[in-house]
Amino acid sequence: MFSFLPLIIFLALYLGSGIYFSFIGLGNPLHQISPLVCLLPALFFAILFNKNKIQHSVDTLIKGMGNKTTLTVCLIFLLAGAFSTVTQSLGSINVIASLTICFLPAQLLLPGMFFISAFIASAIGTSIGVIALITPIAVNLAQNGAFDCAVGVGAVIGGSMFGSNLSMISDTTIAATSSQGASVKDKLKLTLKTGSVTGLIILTYLVMISNSTEVVSLSSLDYLSIVKIIPYISLIIMGLFEINTLVTLAVNMVVAGILGIAFFDYSIIDYSHDICRGFNKMNEVMIFILFSSGLSHLMYEYSQKKIDKFTDEVNLTRSQAELMIAGISSMFTILVSSNIVAILLTSNIAKRLAQRYNISPHRSAYLLEIFTAITKSILPYGSQILLASSIASLSPIAVLTKVYYCFVFAAVAITEIVINGRRHAVVAPQLPQI
Incomplete structure (x- = not known):
């Protein structure tokens, strides 16, 4: 406790x-x-x-704050803030929102946000990048009367989850499958079943609640305005070619500045001010991520041995073992606020349980991946919620309660575990040594 x-x-x-x-x-x-x-x-x-010396606890805190994943997320936040601010000043968001309105009727704008986010996320293999890209568009549409802002942002976050679960180039997919010795293709087949069912449910629901027939009016477009969306097109293309997210954001921040200075009334002074404003907008979130990561590592150090002992001694059915993998991976995601770190921390526990209860490697990888992703996406202090709420100027709680996809996905996945468990009655053998 x-x-x-x-x-x-x-x-x-x-x-x-x-x-x-x-x-x-x-x-x-x-x-x-x-x-x-x-x-x-x-x-x-x-x-x-705690039982350790203060210096040891401080060292653990700093180690947690300084791990590669945490610092990478912080840098992504800074660059995403700068990119978002520069493109907003340039007017890129207005152009994309206007184009979206041109191609989608009012009733389909909300499900359109979910579908576009899911499509791009699956292509580029990241949720954070998609949230940084699409959330400003959703906010702009919401401000012009298309739908409720929190619901629109929640739809974007839900769609962005496809970047974690249904992309072959996702870092969570790679981490989960490699840690369990599983095939990416086999793991994706499992995820596709539950993910597609959940996606259809959410799309249907979003269509049902999108009863707005109000014509949304944004700024008019001209041919030169299309130049403003080049940074976003470039962002997607670079993501498709699996170019590093940090490099992608930095390059397109520069591209946006060059286009603004060359074609529009946008000076290099405006550009530098916008970059600083974007950085400043993310300061509180970035510091919070550093502190929460350090605290999470302290908490994990305290609980690791007890959890390992418990998994060795407990006797379960197959479905209970799968639910335990889901529960432990979710718990560690809460502790470390990172699905990648949670996968790495719980991979050995999952592998022990999978071998003991005859669970295939691709299934244990599937369980690790989807439940860490679901949990991370609804944490009020998780990077997805924090980034989206910062961009939309909403409270994290207001946003996470509208991420319907994650809640439905969890229900569908748990139901599938129970049904699948009934087909596999397993008596637990001796725990193998790893």
Whole structure:
């Protein structure tokens, strides 16, 4: 229980203050006290009140803050903020939104956000990049009366999950399959079944709730305006060629600046100011990611041995073993706030359980991948929710409650586990040595 006390302290302060401020009638209750401030007591508690020496705890905290995944996400956030701000000043978002309206009737704009996000995410193998790309478009459409902003952003996040689950070049797919010794093709076949069912359910639901017949009017287009979408087209093409996300964002930030200076009333001074504004917009989120990553590593260090012992001693059915893989991977995603790190941390546990209960490698990889992705996408302090809520200027809670795809996907996946388990009655043999 001690392992989770820092997280409980943070959630109690953050959610508790939000509930209090909502009761006394303040607007934006979850923004009245920064989550960074709520995280500090949890950090102090985790460092000071544990069995290890303070210096060891500080070293663990810094190690967690400085791991490759955390720093990469921070850099992506900075560049995504700068790219988004520059293209907004250039007017790229207005042009894309206007083109979307030209090709889609009003009732299909909301499901269109989900479909476009899913298509691009599957092609480029990332959720963060798609959120950075499509969320400003969804916000622009929402501001012009197309749909509710939180629902639109939730649809974008749901569609972006295809980049984690249904892409052969996704880092989560590669991590999950390689850790379990599984085939990417076999894993994708499993994911496609549950993912396509969930996608159809969500598309149908979004069409049903999109009863707006209001004609959305945006700025008129001319031939020169099409130049403004070149940075986005370039972003997608570079993603299709599997070019590093950091490089892709940096290159297209430069492309957007060059086009603005060359063809429009946009000076190099405006460009430099927009880059700084984009960086500043992401400062709080970036610092929060650093702190939460450090805290997560502290919490993981406390709980690792107990969890390993529990998985060795427990006796389960096959479906219960699969649910345990799903549960442990989700729990570690909550702890480390990274599906990649969670997959790497739980891969040996999943492999032990898979071998013990005759679960195929591609199925254990499938379970690891989808449940870490689902959990990460609805964490109020996860990178997807934080990035989308920052761009949309909404609270993380307001956004995550509208990510319908993740909740339905979890229900469909759990149902599939139970049904599949009934076809495989397994008596647990002796635990193999790995």
